Amino acid sequence: MSGLELRGLQHRYPGADAPSVVGVDLVVPEGQMLAVVGPSGSGKSTLLRLAAGLETPAAGQVLLGGRDVTALPPERRGLSVVSQRPHLFDHLDVVGNVAFGPRVSGTPRREARARASRYLRLVHLDGLERRRPGQLSGGQQQRVALARALATGREVLLLDEPFGSLDPELRAAMHELLVELRAAMAPTVLMVIHDLDEAALAEQVGVLVDGRLHQVAPPAELYRRPATLTVARLLGGFNELAGRVVAGPDGPEHRSTWGCWSLPPDAAGQAGHGATLLVRREDLRLAAPGAPPRGPSREGRVVGCRRTGARVVALVETPDDARVEVELPLREEVAAGDPVRVVPEPTATVWAVPAAQTGPPDPSHHTRHTRHAPDLPGSGPGPWDHAWRD
Amino acid sequence: MSTAVSTAVSTAVSTAVSTAVRRGAAGLALGWLLVPLLPVALWAVASRWSGRAALPQQLGTAGWVSALEAGLGPALLRSTALGLAVAAVATPWGAWVGRLLGWRLARHPRLLVVALVLPVLLPPLAVAMGLDVVVLRIGVPGEVAVLAVLAVLALPYTAFTVAAGYARLGPGPEEQARMLGAGPRAARRLVTWPALRRSLALAALLAFLVGWSDYVVTLLLGGGRLVTLPLLLGASASGAGNEPTTAALAVVAASPALVLLVVVGAVLRSARRSAPRTGPGGAA
Numbered sequence: 001m002s003g004l005e006l007r008g009l010q011h012r013y014p015g016a017d018a019p020s021v022v023g024v025d026l027v028v029p030e031g032q033m034l035a036v037v038g039p040s041g042s043g044k045s046t047l048l049r050l051a052a053g054l055e056t057p058a059a060g061q062v063l064l065g066g067r068d069v070t071a072l073p074p075e076r077r078g079l080s081v082v083s084q085r086p087h088l089f090d091h092l093d094v095v096g097n098v099a100f101g102p103r104v105s106g107t108p109r110r111e112a113r114a115r116a117s118r119y120l121r122l123v124h125l126d127g128l129e130r131r132r133p134g135q136l137s138g139g140q141q142q143r144v145a146l147a148r149a150l151a152t153g154r155e156v157l158l159l160d161e162p163f164g165s166l167d168p169e170l171r172a173a174m175h176e177l178l179v180e181l182r183a184a185m186a187p188t189v190l191m192v193i194h195d196l197d198e199a200a201l202a203e204q205v206g207v208l209v210d211g212r213l214h215q216v217a218p219p220a221e222l223y224r225r226p227a228t229l230t231v232a233r234l235l236g237g238f239n240e241l242a243g244r245v246v247a248g249p250d251g252p253e254h255r256s257t258w259g260c261w262s263l264p265p266d267a268a269g270q271a272g273h274g275a276t277l278l279v280r281r282e283d284l285r286l287a288a289p290g291a292p293p294r295g296p297s298r299e300g301r302v303v304g305c306r307r308t309g310a311r312v313v314a315l316v317e318t319p320d321d322a323r324v325e326v327e328l329p330l331r332e333e334v335a336a337g338d339p340v341r342v343v344p345e346p347t348a349t350v351w352a353v354p355a356a357q358t359g360p361p362d363p364s365h366h367t368r369h370t371r372h373a374p375d376l377p378g379s380g381p382g383p384w385d386h387a388w389r390d
Numbered sequence: 391m392s393t394a395v396s397t398a399v400s401t402a403v404s405t406a407v408s409t410a411v412r413r414g415a416a417g418l419a420l421g422w423l424l425v426p427l428l429p430v431a432l433w434a435v436a437s438r439w440s441g442r443a444a445l446p447q448q449l450g451t452a453g454w455v456s457a458l459e460a461g462l463g464p465a466l467l468r469s470t471a472l473g474l475a476v477a478a479v480a481t482p483w484g485a486w487v488g489r490l491l492g493w494r495l496a497r498h499p500r501l502l503v504v505a506l507v508l509p510v511l512l513p514p515l516a517v518a519m520g521l522d523v524v525v526l527r528i529g530v531p532g533e534v535a536v537l538a539v540l541a542v543l544a545l546p547y548t549a550f551t552v553a554a555g556y557a558r559l560g561p562g563p564e565e566q567a568r569m570l571g572a573g574p575r576a577a578r579r580l581v582t583w584p585a586l587r588r589s590l591a592l593a594a595l596l597a598f599l600v601g602w603s604d605y606v607v608t609l610l611l612g613g614g615r616l617v618t619l620p621l622l623l624g625a626s627a628s629g630a631g632n633e634p635t636t637a638a639l640a641v642v643a644a645s646p647a648l649v650l651l652v653v654v655g656a657v658l659r660s661a662r663r664s665a666p667r668t669g670p671g672g673a674a
Contacts (some may be wrong), residue, residue, distance in 0.1 A: 054565055058464070074568040075577075087566040091584040101570040152570055 001154035002188050003030040004067050004079075009050050009060035011043075011211075020046040022211040026190075028204075030155075034190035034216070035202035039234065041210035044192035048160050051190060053077050064156060064210065080149035084158040086141040088133035089358050094144055095120065095129035101152035110168055119147040124182065125175060139170040143177065150185065159191035163198070174199060196235065207231045223280070225264075225351045232353070239284065239324045245270040254352050257320065259296035261350050274311070274355035281313060281325040283348035286332075286340040295366040297343040300324070302334050316342055423651075427644065432635030447548050453634025457642075460635060461622060466642060469619040472536070479541040481594045484548020485586075488593075491549065496514045498621025507548045507661070514543070518610040522558050525611055536604075543607070544600035548593035555589025602630030602646055619643050 006026040012019040020043045028034040038044050051053040051062050053074035062070045062077075071075045080101075088097050098116035114147040120126050123143040133141060142162060149157060163171045178201060182189070191202065199219050206216040209229075209368065215227035226232040229240065243256025245267060252268045254261040256276045261277055289299050300316040303323070307313075312328045324342055334340065344350070433439060487506065490496040497545030518539070525535040563585055563661065567577035583590065605620040613617075623639040626632055 052569060054568075073573075074565070075571050075573055079569065081566070081569040083562070083566075085562060087562040089563060089567075089581055089585070091587070100567070100572075100580075104567075104572040104576055105569060148570065 001346070002052065002078075002190055004028040004156050004190055005061075005063040005066075006047070006051060007061040007063065009047065009062070010058040011046055011050055011097070012038055012058060013046075018210070019058075021057070022052060022209050024211075025211045026213065026216065028156075028190050030065075030188055031186040032204065033191065033202040034204045034206060035195055035199045036206040036208050036213075037191070037194075038191045038208035039090055039198050040194070043209045044194075044208055045160055046211075047208065048081070048158050048190065048192050052079055052081050057247060062281060073367050078159055079155050079156045080152050080154045081158045081160065082145045082162045083151045084162060084164045086133075086145035087150075088136075088141055088144055092133075093129065093137070094125070094131050095146055097133065098148045100148060105152070107319075116147070116150070120144075120149040122150070122181065123147045139166055139173065142166065142174060146177070146181070150181065150187070150189050153188075156188045158191070159189060161192060161194055166196055171198075207234060209234060224279060224349055226353070229276060229278075229353055237281050237290075237325070238278045239281060239328075241279065242355065243275060243277055245275045247271040247274055254350070256296075257318075258298050259292075259294075261296050263350065263352055267352050270352060270354060275352040276355050277350055277352050279344065279348060279350045281348070282327040283324040283345050284324065284342055285345055286314060286316070286326055286334060287343050288329065289339045289341045290307055292341070293343060295344065297341050298324070299339070299341050302336050302338040302340055304336055305334065314340075316340060318342075410428050430637045430644070433633050434641045436634055436637075438508045448506045450454045450634075453636075453638040456632065456635040457622075457626075457638040460617075460626065460639075461617065462639060462642065464620045465617055468616060469643075470582075472540070472604075472608070472618055473600075473602035474618070475537050476540045476544050477597040479537065479573045479591065480544035480548045480597035480600070481549065483541070484545055484593050484597070485583075485590060487545065487549040488552025488554075488589075491553035492559075492599070493561055506549055508544050509542050514606045515610075518607045522610045532611055532613045533616055536608050536616060539607050539611060540601050540604055541597075544597035545605075547596040547600065551593040551596060552586065552589050555586045559585050581636040595653065599646060599650060603643070 004026075005028070006024055009021050009024045010019060011021040024047060026034065026036075026047075036044050036047060046055060049056050050060075053062075053069070053072060057070065057380070060070070061068050064078055088094075089100065092100065095113050095116045098119055099107075099109075099112040102112035102115050107115070117126065117129060120129060121144055125140060125143050125147065126135065126139065133144070146162070148192050163174045166174060175198070181187070189202075191198075193199060199222075203218060204216055205219050205222050207214045207222070207227075209230050214231045215222065217225070219226075222231070224234060226235060226238070232238040232240070239260075241254070241256050241258055243258070244265065246253055246255055247268065248262070250262065251265050252263040252271055254263055254267075254275060256277065258277075261279075267275075287293070287297070288304075290368065292299075298318050300318040302314050303317045304315040305312050306315070308327075310330055312333050313329055314326045314334050315328055316324045318324065326342055328334065432446055434453055435449050435451075436446030437452040438448035439446035487502065491499060491502065496502045521535065521539060525532065559582070564577045564582045566579040568574070572580060603620060604618075605624055608616055608618050609621060609624075612621075619639065620643060623636065623643055626636040626639055
């Protein structure tokens with residue numbers, strides 16, 4: 001039993017105006033991986049330090065395999081941590097670093113070093129046992145740090161942006177290694193990350209903003225049904241359409257200047273309330289202007305285009321001055337000034353969140369798209385204003 | 391092509407100039423150190439060097455013989471013992487205070503800094519005279535009083551040296567050791583102190599020098615019973631006509647500082663050599 005549970009964790013740094021962690025509840029089932037994502041300063045690392053015992057919570061509990069370990073010091077919690085800086089011990093060689101955990105737990109030297117060598121093979125670093133940390137590359141150092149954490153034999157691994165300082169190629173290699181290690185050892189992993197792309201490595205993703213956990217869901221669910229506008233904006237790529245949820249003949253519907261959108265049945269609870277419809281930019285397409293088709297749509301004019309890899313994202317301005325992002329199919333391009341009609345893809349899935357969560361709606365902007373969180377690399381390119389070409 | 395050549399030439403010239411400037415500065419610093427020592431070194435091996443002669447007229451070991459007769463051996467032992475004792479007291483305390491300062495663990499760091507620096511700012515003669523009265527009245531042995539005062543005087547050097555080491559290291563490695571199963575003491579012993587070995591060695595050397603080179607505190611609080619090398623040197627220098635003896639004593643007195651200089655230079659060179667060859671993001 002090595003599942004990790006955080007219950008009602010609260011924390012505030014001395015002298016800080018706002019708490020760093022506010023009532024966080026989180027469960028990582030045994031052998032699973034949960035990634036906590038959030039912008040810089042959202043409390044991700046503090047959350048990990050609370051779980052590790054490196055910070056003391058003002059309230060709440062940390063449970064490991066159902067056992068309350070909140071009062072235990074870090075060394076007695078049975079957790080291992082790998083952080084962005086590998087913190088290898090310079091006075092020890094590579095094998096000495098990996099054998100450190102077994103040695104302090106009383107394993108004889110020879111046995112500890114033999115175990116260290118096995119873990120070094122596991123991270124594909126056999127042959128480098130006698131090197132000093134300063135003689136390794138960044139990627140190798142991070143592999144040693146992983147091997148060192150695993151060699152303790154602890155079943156819960158806390159990863160604090162472990163690949164954040166590596167270049168993309170190396171990061172991809174480390175992702176593969178993590179998948180391999182999980183398949184081989186099935187540790188319980190709580191990982192905090194800055195890059196949304198890494199969230200796909202986990203079974204569950206938690207979104208932490210301003211110390212509050214807004215949502216915990218599988219990665220696909222997160223993109224399909226963000227719990228709040230804050231989550232949607234953090235993920236990026238959503239268009240926000242202001243309107244109202246009503247009970248339609250075939251289930252709940254969202255009504256706005258776009259027309260009527262069918263919502264999933266579990267949105268019925270929002271009927272009668274103002275709600276913001278969230279539709280992803282890849283779920284919209286551009287059609288020729290003219291007579292409106294059946295279903296929701298909106299006429300507008302292309303005001304800019306931006307290339308994201310092989311595809312082009314068009315920015316369309318509607319007559320009420322609202323703007324929508326549409327990701328065009330491969331090899332399709334439009335020019336600024338083109339009149340278009342924005343329609344949903346037949347397979348589009350939409351979701352509505354209560355309008356109250358956004359504050360009072362701006363009457364002049366019934367539609368907007370969620371801007372990418374500027375400091376989340378995986379959420380896509382930065383603010384579009386600088387990148388659009390007309 | 392010509393642009394590339396001119397850039398290469400300009401880079402080479404700028405490198406040559408900066409190397410020349412660096413070497414010139416090093417030469418000046420060495421000269422500053424060696425010029426006062428040169429006459430002392432010559433006097434130490436001279437038995438006659440009169441008036442306006444540029445060099446000694448006669449070489450010999452008279453100065454050394456006389457210095458040994460004056461008690462160089464026992465004084466050397468006492469100075470060494472005093473220096474080691476001061477280092478033994480001031481280094482652990484300095485390491486503790488340095489941890490508080492380097493990792494900002496002190497609640498009132500400014501107060502701590504003022505408390506550390508205050509004994510150094512006060513004139514040692516005044517402090518020693520004042521303490522002499524106190525020590526006599528409360529019956530503390532002179533040797534213990536000398537050691538205590540010198541340890542306090544050495545503390546700022548050890549504390550700030552170690553604090554710089556702690557600040558550079560950060561708490562990360564120690565926390566990592568804790569997460570790997572080491573208790574607080576084991577984490578410090580097995581990870582933090584080895585990582586700070588250079589700072590600790592430098593702090594210990596500085597503390598040793600404070601004890602080794604002290605004159606005023608040893609004279610006043612030691613009550614004349616604790617005859618160390620500086621006291622012997624002072625007594626010899628205050629007399630006339632015994633320059634070779636004084637020079638021999640001065641050479642011995644200066645030697646630890648020179649050793650320190652060599653050691654610090656070696657440590658700095660080794661630190662540069664052992665810097666990681668590749669930073670994060672390098673090829674795996």
